[in-house]
Amino acid sequence: MHDTSTLQQALAQNLFDAPPESAKALIETLGAIAQACAHISDIAAQGVLVGAHGLAESANSQGEDQKKLDVLSDELMSRHLGACPHVAGWASEEHERQQQSWDHEKQGRYLVVYDPLDGSSNIEANISVGTIFSVLPHTYRGAPPSDSSYMQPGHAQLAAGYVLYGPATIMVLTCRRGVLVFTLDRNSTRGGAPAVWVLTQDQVSIPVQTREFAINMSNQRFWEKPVQRYVAECVAGEGGPRMKDFNMRWVASMVAEVHRIMTRGGVFMYPRDTRTPLKPGRLRLMYEAAPMALLIEQAGGRAVTGTSELLDLVPDTLHQRVPVILGSHEEVSRIVGYHADPHENVSWQLFKTRSLFVQPQA
Numbered sequence: 001m002h003d004t005s006t007l008q009q010a011l012a013q014n015l016f017d018a019p020p021e022s023a024k025a026l027i028e029t030l031g032a033i034a035q036a037c038a039h040i041s042d043i044a045a046q047g048v049l050v051g052a053h054g055l056a057e058s059a060n061s062q063g064e065d066q067k068k069l070d071v072l073s074d075e076l077m078s079r080h081l082g083a084c085p086h087v088a089g090w091a092s093e094e095h096e097r098q099q100q101s102w103d104h105e106k107q108g109r110y111l112v113v114y115d116p117l118d119g120s121s122n123i124e125a126n127i128s129v130g131t132i133f134s135v136l137p138h139t140y141r142g143a144p145p146s147d148s149s150y151m152q153p154g155h156a157q158l159a160a161g162y163v164l165y166g167p168a169t170i171m172v173l174t175c176r177r178g179v180l181v182f183t184l185d186r187n188s189t190r191g192g193a194p195a196v197w198v199l200t201q202d203q204v205s206i207p208v209q210t211r212e213f214a215i216n217m218s219n220q221r222f223w224e225k226p227v228q229r230y231v232a233e234c235v236a237g238e239g240g241p242r243m244k245d246f247n248m249r250w251v252a253s254m255v256a257e258v259h260r261i262m263t264r265g266g267v268f269m270y271p272r273d274t275r276t277p278l279k280p281g282r283l284r285l286m287y288e289a290a291p292m293a294l295l296i297e298q299a300g301g302r303a304v305t306g307t308s309e310l311l312d313l314v315p316d317t318l319h320q321r322v323p324v325i326l327g328s329h330e331e332v333s334r335i336v337g338y339h340a341d342p343h344e345n346v347s348w349q350l351f352k353t354r355s356l357f358v359q360p361q362a
């Protein structure tokens, strides 16, 4: 039997030690985000029936084609955040610059950063997608925020979370006091009633060991040596240096990968690759890597670039990209060790014998 606590009740309990006024403001802010995501969930679940598939006639601030659901999700997040008195401004993957709240830009105590729809290349394939969000303090409260207001390290986040639009709609969030999981009670959202998020797990704990890794193997030839070595050893299985077999997953939706790690452990990697040496990685620091890093670490895992802890990084720009390696603590620490010894050559013998990357002789 699950705890029937709703979002507000569970957060009030989780934030028992916080000053009442700030606890109330954070709960109401997370409530606004949760309401927006419940609406996104409804639209995503109806898909093509409500015109949520296909490309929008636009591109985002990074010149990437926008899907209709990207735009709809961003509009919903923006609308709910603009109505929240505690939010002074927000920054979205879909917009180059941050957006001030017309009504609350001066008294709002928080800044919100979000990816309104992560994994949007999966929408038409009906594969899980998600929303990722992060709540930062508006350190100069009283003055309207600017882009530079957001240049804070991941450690400064007051809350972070994601909503996974899968068979069930799940919200996983932390207020730096452990990780809570909520499931959207769809029966409650009929007739436009406010969504009811039911607490279905508290204090998520990621297994420290794993036999499962997630990476886009098609980029293998571009990886740096430490990642080459790590993956080759996993693929070598029980006959190789790790002396155990591994499994591989790749959903191409970070929210789905991270939720799998939250439920059973694992390692997710989107490392720097040499294909575009000037591009430090694919994923964005502020609204993908940093919120996920806080969640992973609050659940007992570890989140790094390979050479730095992700939560230590101070962004230079809103859309800065970084390498991301996160998941089960022991496994991520092993990969960090390999980065600390970059001259360690990959055991190419592993590749030849395993024919993973060498075409078998005819």
Ligand code: AFP
Binding pocket: 117, 118, 119, 120, 121, 122, 216, 252, 253, 254, 255, 270, 282, 283
């Ligand atoms: P999209 O939102 O463009 O689908 O990108 C999703 C994502 O940012 C992240 O969620 C995935 O882990 C990663 O990109 C998938 O990248 P590849 O398509 O290169 O595998």
